[in-house]
Amino acid sequence: MSERQQTAYPTAQTSPDAFGLGRTSGQRGAEILAGLRAELLPSPESLALARFGGRAIARLAMAMEKNPAALNFVVGRLNGITELVRRALSPNASKLLLMDIAAGFSPRGIQLAQSIPTAQVVEVDLPDVVRDKEARLRRARNLQVPTNLSWRSADLAVTALAQVVEKESADVISAEGLNAYLAPEDITRTATRILECLKPGGTYISDIPWAEGMDYAQQATRFFSRQAGVYKGVIDSAEAMRDLMLTAGYKTVIIHKPSEVAAELKLPTPILDFSFFVVAQR
Ligand SMILES: C[S@@+](CC[C@H](N)C(=O)[O-])C[C@H]1O[C@@H](n2cnc3c(N)ncnc32)[C@H](O)[C@@H]1O
Structure with missing residues (x-):
């Protein structure tokens, strides 16, 4: 393993926490997203997963954002990627394994586990995030944590996903909001490591910020980026992203x-295309 691979990724390293949202920029990003979802989509799951601090920062970001379409994106990305996961599932498969990596405080895992009881759903994130997420869900009085939902913690820049999941193969692996943190060569490297954990024909679903779309979102994006870590993975075109994933072996x-x-899906519109959704099949 190279020296670079053994060092925690910047998003996983302790850094100044001005608002008390978490030790790592990764966790802070996840807390703000959870806060936004609790404000915009107040389901029992998203309310249980958000903290007071995350909701307060989310409200501040919402007040700064003059364009409501910027906020629709948060709802559109969560539901859009979940829909693409559902579409990728083979109707005849009997033993489904679904993984959400860099899952943060997203309700996707619990929602998939509730709606597809025959699937095993595994969420992976940094140790602090996994610990807090499980505690929040178990503490929620109006929620039952499904027995087919489980968690693994790892810094995926240090530990290969295959090691984390002990060579289990997944039907679908999703990652929302992860590529934004990765330089292009790390997007490809991460995608290759994910491919190794997919069944033949399995699917990796992610998103990647699109340069043209990001131009619309200057204010809110800059604010988010200051708390959640600088965006490294921003792509100029759909073709460039396709090339990265083909290079990764899909x-x-x-x-x-x-x-x-x-x-x-008839979700609230308009939705600005800040990013692309990427469906890559092994
Ligand atoms: C922007 S948040 C998105 C979280 C979640 N998918 C969502 O949509 O709300 C990025 C997530 O990536 C996780 N993350 C960042 N670097 C990581 C790493 N090296 N290994 C594992 N998870 C990481 C963070 O802890 C955080 O939960």
């Missing part, structure tokens, strides 16, 4: 615009 790569998926 056979087919389909790129979706969030606005199109949101329109199909």
